[in-house]
Amino acid sequence: MSSDLFQYIIRLGDNALINGQRLAEWCGRGPFLEEDLALANTALDLIGRARMLLSYAGEVEGQGRSEDDLAYFRNEREFRNFLIMELPVGDFAFTTARQFFVDAYDYYYYRALQDATDTTLAAIAAKTLKECEYHLRHSSEWMVRLGDGTAQSQARLTRAVAELMPFTPEFFAADEIDQVMQEQGIGVDLDTVATLWNNEVDRVLREAALARPPLSFTRGGGRQGLHSEHMGFLLAEMQSLQRTYPGLQW
Amino acid sequence: MTDTTALAAMFQQRIDAEEKIEPRDWMPDAYRKTLVRQISQHAHSEIVGQLPEGNWITRAPTLRRKAILLAKVQDEGGHGLYLYSAAETLGVSREELIDQLHSGKAKYSSIFNYPTLTWADIGAIGWLVDAAAILNQIPLCRCSYGPYARAMVRICKEESFHMRQGYELLLTLCRGSEQQRGMAQDAVNRWWWPALMMFGPSDTDSTHSVQSMQWKIKRFSNDDLRQKFVDQSVPQADHLGITLPDPDLKWNAARGHYDFGEIDWEEFFRVIAGNGPCNHERLSARIKAHEDGAWVREAALAYADKQRQRAQKAAA
């Protein structure tokens, strides 16, 4: 039980951490100052969320591992984030489309997770939901602006949506851990989240005057620790100091 | 002609009476120009200043430090935003000011042309660079120009937070392993002199000082502020167990201040002239971000236009 719960929390924590790590790369490089600040703000929320979740995962595991032990001393195959989180930032259209897909997912996911019988997770979800609401509003507004902006912005966004869409079915692929967690009144019903997510994606794409691309293939594997080729580089960068000087206080 | 003279006299009277000058008030052209130059230079410094520290966000050694650093760099961007807005009240657009930065016409603080080579640099910057910024900026909270003064009040609060965080980071390293102490000492060795240069040229060489003092844009001389910085930093360095890289640094009981060595003014003017270690990198990074973002800004404008037209059509 506790190892399933540990795995379950780790997945949520890794999603937030890896997405935050990527988004933080925008800092100082945004298309204009206000948006630079907004991107950093979302990255900060994600890192804050990762800290709460990884700390709690360490507690549940009961072997004395801290948030930093989990973030800095696990290897690539031990990370459990969705592949979409680790993809390189790309251009602003790519970042916008990724955030929109993820924000919409997080919004419905954490809204449901508020009812978890695990009170710590329920409390984290309630706090997170407020941020997700803001993130989703922000990224959907950008989806519409870029989709209904210029020919160039529309072309870039269309390409980004087509590239990212195959990574989204992984959001809803329930496995044994999801089932066990749901039976215990902790996990959320992914079918319900999928329906809500699909409706929201359709609504925003319509408003952005974009067609939803057909899914000719799907990518996944993050939950088994089977990542993309980008993950190793992301971790090498993120973990470099801790790995070079292990066991110190920073 | 006499009108302008009378207005100028009234203007100086208001300044002498410590009244705030507001955007709609009459002001001499030279006052406006000086403020635009100083406020925009300050805004550019905040924005360029995001880059050296931003270099370590993805590599911060703990998640707590990552969050603190990201929030700090975000604060600096926010400072840039307040300052561009303050400059805009003087009748220039942000776009114009950014063009001046990119064309090399406008300056920014030369401190940001030095590289951040290790994690300890993040601590050294917070401790020394933010502290120097605070000493330069606290008098600006009483600057005669209202919008600038008010922006500085908000900014100074955050800068002192940054300084404490930087100092705490260095303290953690100095209480850590030998390698960490070495890293901290090395960072201070590299940042100490550039931090001293942040107060500008020596009073004898400062071109803008006298008039700025009279206008109450500036209240203390460069050398006075630099002395204050040295005096406050020495005991802080002692507490860290760090040696400041200046063999001439010693207490002068007669003056009641620390004496310190001569700044390498050749280096100072070289970096200001654009030939410091990272001038080219910093400016190209800013230009690249601006150019890469052009299509995004165009899209946002195009969308806003379409929305306006739709609203007009709906209203008609």
Ligand SMILES: [Fe+2]
């Ligand atoms: Fe600042």
Ligand SMILES: [Fe+2]
């Ligand atoms: Fe600062």
